[in-house]
Amino acid sequence: MWQLIQWDLKMLSRDGTVITVVAAMLALGIFAGLTGLSALSDHAQAIDAAKDAAAKDIGAIASSKDISANSLKSATLLAPGPLAEIAVGRSRLDPIMSTGGVMSPSHRLFEGYQIASPDILAWARFDVAALITLVLPLGIIALGVGIVADERTAGRLGLIDAAGSLPKLLTARILSRALLLLVPILLAVFATLFIGDTIADRTGRSREIASLLLLILAQCLFWWLIVAAIGLKRMAAGPAAGWLIGIWAVLAVILPSAVASIAQLSAAAPNRLNFTAEARAAELTAVKDAGSLAAAYLNDHPDMEPTTDTPQWMRNRFLVTRAVDKAVAPKLLTFDSALEIQVEKARQLGFISPISSLTTALSDLAGTGAQRQLAFRSAARSRHLQFREDIGASLMLSAPLDRKLASEMRFHVIDPSKVVTATDAPSITRAAIILWLGFAVAGVVVVAQTSRPMRLAAG
């Protein structure tokens, strides 16, 4: 077998088409890696800038004699995902930072991040994940389409079959070509991961890297088996190529887009502008009711004396913000749960195509998917509420401002990877199951075809 593989590799090294495909794969891999690294670098820069800004504020908190809770801020940032450089996912689209003071309502914590160009958001997504899900199958098809059909066209298939070496030849050819394609893909993956490590330090990601490699392997096996199954049908190379491209177009192009659109439509999230209008209505009601809000606040803190040092407008604003948050909290939860339902629906429909499942699995693995973002938003909101209650109390009560706490809460990076890895294990498992199921079905077809040598030879 090894000799056959070596011989095939030697032949392939003289084939211009093969060299072109492998070189193109390597070039695309480098490019895809750069796209992911650029997104990761933007993320890391944003964290550094926020850290610098926080350091200045922490200095001021320590040195300034007369500092009010009103001027303090708390920033919560999302740590880059464990394999963020592999899949851009939603990393350029979603907020990675929440900044707010004691008077910032929860629903406006993530504002101001919508500055990236729509062109870039829509198109600059050719990352390693896209290479694995979309381009790798095309490379496999390009190298694999002739492995049986060419022998049939040349009239050698009967001879090979009579010698009883068809299964061996088929396996050797698949393995040699798979090896040739895996080299540029793995080079691109490891180079990207290596450079990514220098941009953002993320320790303990060996489990994610192992899962990534398993998914790549499953994807390769799935497509090689599809190629072999089609190749063993009595078809010339032309129609076989047509069939393979058709299968690829349906599984990788049409179904994932249709699935995503149907999931979005059937589980549409509420309108954000409408939600904001409701929050603003709650704000107006609270503004008119500021007096009773103040009384209620003081009732809730019977052990403390009210302060007279804070201006009236500041106290009112603080109370109004709390009231708005209380009023919109259930709606905010509805919003998040609608998005979760949408994600789940897309995952359920994703069973139709292994590429849909693989795309979701890769972005979950990379930490740039929906679940991690939702986990970040939820954690950032909780942290903000704690900041407002603990720090804002000095606006209402005679308690002194807790400077140590204010410094501690000024800047924090959240890494919800652990939470998400636990909840998203099914997405990765599902993708693997679908790919392996496809692999098994295609394998059965291949075995069935190779066990009928006469039919093959006649074809």
Place this chain on the structure above:
Amino acid sequence: MYTAIAAQARTDTIRSGLLWPALFVLILASILAIWIGLETHSQAHDAQQAALAKDAQNWNNQGARNPHSAAHFSRYVARPDGPLASLDPGLTPFFGTAVWMEAHVQRPVEYRPAEDQFAIAPLGSFSLGWVLIYLVPLLLIMLCGPDLAREREAGTWRTLRAAGAAPMDLLLGKLVGRASILLSALAILLILGVAVARSSGGLFPDDGTRSVLWVIGALGYSVTWALIALGVSAWAGSVRLALTILISLWALMVIAVPRIGASVSALTVEGPTQTQFLEDTRADVFKAIMADRAENVMPNTPMTLGADGQEVAVRGLRLQRGEVVGDLVYDERYGGLFGGYAAQSGLWRLAGLFSPAIAANGLMTGAAGTDTAHHVDFARQAENGRRAFIKYLNEDEIYNSGGRGSAYLAGEDLWANAPDVRYTAPALFQLSGARPATDFVSLLLWVVVAGSFALLGIRRRLKLG
């Protein structure tokens, strides 16, 4: 000769058994896409109208309030979508849809639909525009790709030469025979889609022209792919080679080049990060206002004499002065940001030299009002509206507060008579940053280049036999 070739090619296409599946896929995908587009558009439109009605109610019913406090509460202005956006959403999911016109601050356009679309599609969501860009070329490759290569495999080129077939006759005959049924069905679906989309109402003053341009873009792109398929088929030595080259070209031109082009433009023209942009802008506005206050000291009294000799409130003057000074900083900062968008967009369109998908996308999304130029236009109009809105409130403070400062409360008349800021949809050819003519010429060039490529291939093949 041309009609005979066309008739024969049409018969071959029907007999090949590929035409009906191709038509089925096209019609099914288009109808599904039109339905999804109209539903999404209608849901978004209704929700936006409900939100704006609530916003107006909030504004009008805020009761007695200080105008500057109201200026912080302010209102929202929302971007409506044109009728063609339901067929070709283009960049719409990545645009914000509304701007909060708060005092002191120019905010980015918020609420991008993509933020609430958590289901991931590696090649974008399904729409008629998506079907045109991704699916139609594949169907045309399937129908036209094997044709001329098969003539070579069957050895019929010599017969064609002997029969006196001219290259142009062959090209037109094959194009009409192979692609006309699919293209006619496509044209009907496009016109139907446009008619249904426009029946829900118009937005732009030139909706008719835009619809025509959009259909021209779609058909021009499809014809380009039919010509590319015939050209490759004429040059290739076998059906297999022709199909392999065509699928590689499709993957390259439709999937890889647009994305690589965007990545190159993002790497070449770096945009600012969120923190950098917002923090720097905020700091610059603060600095500019402080410098202006130091330079143009205002009286330390509640009232002063205005230019027309009328008594005016100093607080109101100071607030409005701050707005004007801040606006200069915003003009510079956002001007730079939008300049960056334009540079990135321009670089991306340069990649259209290697992909007809980019040229067609530019023309079609421009016509549908779903490209970056329309987004920037909305952001600019919203900012102008914000400035007029805040000025109106500050002027009330200046002329009517009597120097009472934050104790002055305005009545409901002030809210009811505030400027009604709405987006005025522009005509395509008058929109700054839009390039319909360039996109049209680019696509036309693609048609010409693809046609010449096919013609040369046929001429060569006729010569060689």
